[in-house]
Amino acid sequence: MTHVIIRGNNGRRHEVDFEKADISVEVFVNEQNVELVIEALDEGRPWQKKRFALVSLPRSDFDKAMADAARMRTSSIKAVE
Secondary structure (H helix, E strand, O other): OOEEEEEOOOOOEEEEEOOOOOEEEEEEEOOOEEEEEEEEOOOOOOHHHOOEEEEEEEHHHHHHHHHHHHHOOOOOOOOOO
């Protein structure tokens, strides 16, 4: 089950639960940032109620995390279709 949970500066928890919906994942990369856009493919929902998550990370932190994961024997990175 795909979901995203973040905790904001105010300490409040925000959750996007995609349940069993099909999702699309887009990755945008430039020299400074990596952005992940995850969106539920809910055909029946109006556009203003679509479930989505946008994650923007500094490129250097993302690169370091991926390099660390690649060096581990058991990787926590999984691609599922």
